[in-house]
Amino acid sequence: MMSDKPQGFDTLAVHAGTEPDPATGARQVPIYQSTSYVFRDADHAARLFNLEEVGYIYSRLTNPTVNALANRVAALEGAAGGIGCSSGHAAQIMALFPLMGPGCNIVVSSRLYGGTITQFSQTIRRFGWSATFVDTDDLDAVKGAIDDKTRAVFCETIANPGGYVSDLDALAKIADEAGVPLIVDNTTATPYLCKPIDHGATLVVHSATKYMTGNGTVTGGIVVDSGNFDWSASDKFPSLSQPEPAYHGLTFHAALGPMAFTFHSIAVGLRDLGMTMNPQGAHYTLMGIETLGLRMQRHIENAKTVAEWLEKDPRIEKVTYAGLPSSPYAERAGRIVPKGAGALFTMSVKGGYDACVKLVDSLKLFSHVANLGDTRSLIIHPASTTHRQLEEEQQIKAGAAPDVVRLSIGIEDVDDIIADLDQGLATATA
Known part of the structure; x- marks a missing residue:
């Protein structure tokens, strides 16, 4: 008999959001490769469409395999509910969609993945939204950037590519005082290292493509909601606090309380934007999450060893790993990610x-790919790839200067990882 004691991370990673299939007894979550679901009768269908009953209508909205994944990630993050979508970029738009309107803005960390910077600085303008980029280490700058049209503050727990750690507690306090949610991209930390909701975040987004799946097989995104934010405290969030015309005047927050954001994202966001996760991708990610804790332990152990070796190497100008005692983020890392500072960081190579470029081309064990969080060790030169579209000043602010390469340390034998870096650096700096 199970006790009422809260279950540990690794138990939740295996069991949360799932149970044996009631029809067959299948222990692993089946891949429900179905577009639609038979209604019991006309009344059942009407109740589902009116959001009076929870169930399945059409897989653009909800699918049992995708739902199992969203519920598992919500459990790992300590959230009220979650939504699965097609990619990490889709998750970011899904997180913003219920909050924003034409003329509204978000205050955003300048240390972000290059694609996110482009999405926020360029693409969201087409919706009439805008983003103000600030150094989130400068808390006064964050406060000063918030105005009456601001609808969220956005940052990454461990910033891609530099591995910088955000002060989530301080940012959450500023966002709360302004009456807006803090949205945290927790992709590079995962809930194994950090649960942003425990630090005051309202919404957490993930690219499930990365550590969640862990093997470079599928793309996917997750949004989870703490359920703690009072969407009705002001008139800033009418999608959640005011009657919704498409649902006969239903007011999501009044009717659904802590689940308002989740249900709105499904019933309106996925219905109309269609950024749906496919069930086979959700299945791969569910299997990946089962070993997330074990993998993260090895990722961190290897990353720390590699970073310490690189820091002593005369061919390296600088290593940004927050798990090094010399890092300016060491104290913060101990507070925000006490189990370890992740496995993503950059290094500045002498020779610029x-x-x-020579280093990337010389490595044999490392894979040169535009991804991170794989079991394999990965490398990329952001200034010529992921951050290529940015001006050099933006690259430097994002931690992706021209002399920087990003490393995502895998779970191979660490001696082999170091040996490959050693031979590659010898060629690159000869």
């Missing part, structure tokens, strides 16, 4: 841009 050309040496970085």
Whole structure:
């Protein structure tokens, strides 16, 4: 008999959001490869469409396999509910969609993945939204950037590519005082290292493509909601606090309380934007999450060893790993990610841009790919790839200067990882 004691991370990673299939007894979550679901009768269908009963209508909205994944991630993050969607970028738009309107803005960390910077600085303008980029270490700048049209503050727990750690508690306090949610991209930390909701975040987004799945097989995104934010405290969030015309005047927050954001994202966001996760991708991610805790332990152990070796290497100008005692983020990392500072960081190579390109081309064990969080060790030169579209000043602010390469340390034998870096650096800096 199970006790009422809260279950540990690794238990939740295996069991949360799932149970044996009631029809067959299948222990692993089946891949429900179905577009639609038979209603019991006309009244059952009407109740589902009116959001009076929870169930399945059409897989653009909800699918049992995808729902199992969303519920598992919500459990790991300590959230009220979750939504699965097609990619990490889709998750970011899904997180913003119920909050924003034409003329509204978000205050955003300048240390972000290059694609996110482009999405927020360029693409969201087409919706009439805008983003103000600030150094989130400068808390006064964050406060000063918030105005009466601000609808959220956004940051990454461990910033991609530099591995910088955000002060989530301080940012959450500022957002709360302004009456807006803090949205945290927790992709590079995962809930194994940090649960942003425990630090005051309202919404957490993930690219499930990365550590969640862990093997470079599928793309996917997750949004989870703490259920703690009072969407009705002001008139800033009418999608949640005011009657919804498409649902006969239903007011999501009044009717659904802590689940308002989740249900709105499904019933309106997925219905109309269609950023749906496919069930086979959700299945791969569910299997990946089962070993997330074990993998993260090895990722961190290897990353720390590699970073310490690189910091002593005369061919390296600088290593940004927050798990090093010399890092300016060491104290914060101990507070925000006490189990370890992740496995993503950058290093500045002596010889600049050309040496970085030579290094990438010289490595044999490392894979040169535009991804992170794989079991394999990965490398990329952001200034010529993921951050290529940015001006050099933006690259530097994002931690992706021309002399920087990003490393995502895998779970191979660490001696082999170091040996590959050693031979690659010898070639690159000869």
